[in-house]
Amino acid sequence: MAPKPAGKGKRKKKTKEELEEERRLAEEAARLAEEERLRAEEAERQRLAELERQRLELLEQFLAAERARLDVELDELGPLFRQFEHERVRSRNEALEAAEWERFLRCVRVPAPRQRVEVNEFLLRMNESSREEDSRSLEEAFLTCEDCRTMVLETRQALLETRNRVVGSGGPEEEASRKALESDIRELYAIINARIDRFTAAVLHHCDEYANERNEIQLGHVAGTFKWGVWVNTAKNPRLKVRVGVEGEEGGEVRVVEMPQLDVTLDIPKQIALANVALRVQHRSGPAADEFFWRCGNQWMAVGGVLVVDLLALPPGAKKVRGWTLRQVTALASNVQRVPYPIPPAGADPLTWQSEEEPPPMGVTAPLPPDVVLLQEPLQVAWWDEPHQIWNVDGISNVSYDPATNYVSFHTTHLAPLALVMSRTRLLPYKGWNVRPTGGRNGSSAAITLDCGLEDPIVIEVSTRTATLSSPSWPQLQSLRGVAMPPLDLLQALSDRGLHLLPEDRDAPAAGVKAKERATEEAMCKDLALLGGVFLLASSRWNQTAEPDEALARLSEVVDWEEGGRTQPQHVARIFTKEKEDGERRVLAVMRRGAKGVAFSDALDKREEYPRLPGVESVEAVKACGETIFGEVHASVLSLLRGQFVVPGAADNPLALRLCASAEGLELARTTSPLFTATLAQTMLALRLFSFS
Template identity: 85%
Template sequence: MPPKPAGKTKKKKKTKEELEEERRLAEEAARLAEEERLRAEEAERQRLAELERQRLELLGQFLDAERARLDVELSELDPLLRQFEHERVRSRNATLEAAEWERFLRCVRVPAPRQRVEVTEFLLRMTESVREEDSRHTEEAFRSCEDCRTMILETRQALLDARYRVVGGGGPEEEAARKVRATPPDWAKELESDLRALYGIINARIDRFTAAVLHHCDEYANDRNEIQMGHVAGTFKWGIWVNTAKNPRLKVVEMPQLGVTLDIPKQIALANVALRVQHRSGPSSDEFFGRAGNHWMAVGGVLVVDLLALPPGAKKVRGWTLRQVTPLASNVQRVPYPIPPAGADPLTWQSEEEPPPMGVSAPLPPDVVLLQDPLQVAWWDEPHQIWNVDGVSNVAYDPSTNYVSFHTTHLAPLALVMSRTRLLPYKGWHVRPTGGRNGNSAAISLDCGLEEAIVIEVSTHSATLSSPSWPQLQSLLGVAMPPLDLLQALSDRGVHLLPEDRDAAAAGVVAKERPTEEAMCKDLALLGGTFLLASSRWNQTASPDEALARLSEVVDWEEGGRTQPQHVARIFDKEKEDGERRVLVVMRRGAKGVAFCDALDRREEYPRLPGTESVEAVRACGETVFGEVHASVLTLLRGQFAVPGANDSALALRLCAMHESLELARTTSPLFTATLAQTMLALRLFSFS
């Protein structure tokens, strides 16, 4: 064993007392460190608490001053706003009375949506008649369907009005308006319930009528023992084909009354079934619009193809015709496709293979605008409440005949569909006065990525479509009608400009809070006759309770006013910050009011306004005119700020409008501003741009 290296000695082992002392010292050091940490935390907590106290104190002072300023401004505006609302209520009452009188002269057979007792009685009466009626009288059956459709159209427009009614700030005039309308608080929900009930009555009525026809189908056989019927009543087209021959060589079923051709698979050609086709076109034909869980909507109507079970055949005995009365005598039984084999449960059986598709060729209404590219046909998937495109192929459109054709493996409600967000989000929009000095009209131009901008001119009571000049829209061009009626008519033709919150995700936007958006539309409508208004690049960057818009004052009325589309484009493209054609940015800040924001489109980054998260931020709020809230654009544009020394600065002079322009805004027709605000709100300019 080699010797141990020199200089190295064995380490002396610590005694128990030494180890105990070391442990005690370590614990003492840890205790002192913990006490120091707690003292530091307490000091930091006290410091933060002091800062929070200072912040809350400053914020309270700031909000108190802001509230006092807004109260003064609102008291100044109150006479004007009350006068505006009084005139609007008086006009609404007159319009309502005129509409009721005109409806009376037309002898409309169904109650108006406001007549709640009569509506309830009508729905009960129609529901009971469906259960009891077994008539095969075609005109009678479809007359009741047309009555329901008339009521659907009126209910749908009442629902739109309930959603986009722009009301005033309260007071006796607004309370009087509520009494005149005589509508319950949950008015929209009641109207939605009415729509579901009316569509249900129509479907049940047609099913009952179809069952009665099939129960006596032998009476409709022709010389070749073929049973095929068709009927057209207004926007309802109905056809039935009964497979009596069971000919495997039969390939095509034509329904000339409907203009529909079906290429049927061999499985259907050999089956003991009836084939029913319904084509519903025109306004309100898409009963699934409000229920669709995805972003599709039907355009050009809905084609419903059903396979129906046949009731037991009639027997002739000694001059008597004997018919077996089964449940099929009063209601239809749909047969799934592919047809289940004998003995299989039709509710649970599923085919392991894809069934052969059925070919369908059907006409489109001449006023449908086809914006979806490529064209897409879908079937209504009732369990999932969506328009489903699976199983639909070979979609083609022939413009020379205006026919669409496709193949489908699903027999269900079928429709040519378009995304509800096809025109969203708006790439830009602007509003320009069109009535000259003291005029009461303005044009809203929407850039939706089409060859032509969509231009809607708004006046005191109505809106008019000015562009695009497509052949399908000729019946709407230049025709004055209520703005919601116009937007609904455009939607019925495939130009959907009535977005809802459920469309926000598909459009790639965040919807603004309703009070913010409605208040912003009402604010800017006051300027619609005297200012140019335009969308803001930073509107979506702002929070959901903030809405931004750009505006430019029209100051050269004596020269005709630079209000043509080319002038508007040039002004907002250049975005001058000084001079007569300067561009300003206003922001609606929730329910409080409006403020200026230094957020021109050419800014490289969004210049956020000071917040209230720290003492420094609260102080910054009181040191800049940007973000200072005022009750209305009419008070904001006076350029009178609470920031010390701001009113004498060059910035204040740049931001304020001419006294003459503000007086013109105050004397603008309140009916025009209400119509403009309602149109802007229905278009959802601030949520979808």
């Protein structure tokens, strides 16, 4: 047997005392390490606390100096701004009085939206009428509906003005007024619907009196913007035709119903044609036809009106007995009962029954108003999904449009309010915008040009009190082009035609932008409007990169008035494309910094990265705030453009000279019509130029 290899001897086992000593030493080392760590942490905490104390001290000194400077500038501008405010308020009151007098001369049958007592009395009276009126007089019923619609239009405009008011301070009273107007609109639509339901029930209760020689009941009535029709088939063997399937859709037997009063044609599936139900069709067109606009939870809006298709239960039929006509009076004599589609089988609960198969679609052909702008490609029809409060496109197929006849056709498996829809954000975000003076030296007009990705830019010329559409020159907009009207009226009229330029905060996610804080955006519009008659203004590519409480724009002073001023569209494009930083046509970038004021920024569009202004997160950052002209806040653009900066060495800094405006330009801005600047500010705010560009 080979010998075992030599190896180490057996390790001596440590004694209990040795193990205890090792444990004690390890604990001591850990204790010392922990004490050292705590001492280091405390030293770091004290160092950071000292830095924070220094930062807060420097920041307080910086902010105190800033507040003092802003207070001085506001005191200097106070008389001018008070004069502006006085003239604007006086003009607004005069306009309100003129509008009330013009309304009185037109003998408007409904109260004005601001007459709260009269409005409440009117709504109470209309509600009682819609619940109690049993008349079958279509003229009388639709006269009530037109009165309510007139009031909807006036209330809608008052609400729009409240939301976009830049004269004076809103406060709690303004908020209460806004909520009251919104409530009025909802109630007026409810009254219209209840009134139509009421007289529809009265007609159906006597439907036997309207049967024609084919034992078919078909009624239609047109009153202003309301079109109403009812079709009831009482024939045992209705004449059906076979519809050929389109694009994979199965064909089926249908009943073609033409409603000449409504100019609507329906391909009614066999299931409806043979059922004991009435088919009601309403076509509501014109402004404010989309009653769902304010509560729609997705991005769609109706254009060209709303077509409402309902299936209604028929009341028990009348019986003739010895010359008497006996009618059973049920709940259907005073109100309608809607029947779901697909129609539930006998004995099924209509509230819970659900079909396992897709019902056969109904074909619809209806006209579009001639002034509707079709911007959505491809065209999309949707139905109003009341439970989800959205326009829903599911179940809509074969949408087509005939430009020769201006008719739209589609198939739908949902009988509900139907509409040609367009995204509210179709024109958003703005690819760019600019404002250029159009009235010459001392003029009081400017043109706002919006690049929305269309073939032609949208150009709105603003003057004192009014705005005018200059472009595009599409046939659908001919009735608006060249017509001076209040800016909010013009923007609402464009929206009614499908050119929606009244975005709201709810549109920001769909448009892919961050909405600016309301106070910041409003203040920026008021600031820049002061320059609207003297400077060229333009959007900034970095505006969305800035924080929600910051708004950015570019400007360039017009200095060659003797030569007519370089204020034509081609001049504006060239100046803001070249972005010269020196010379007479230099371009400057200004930023609104929340509620404090405005400052210059180095954020020209040609910068490769966004040059952020110094922050206040560290001692070094606070020091930097007081050492750079960029970011130094002033009370107004009128103060900012004087070039009187307080940073050390500003008097000898070439940058300060480059950033200031001419004395003549500032004087022209100070003497610009306050009515013009207020109108321009309101238009810019309504367009939401800083939230959606």
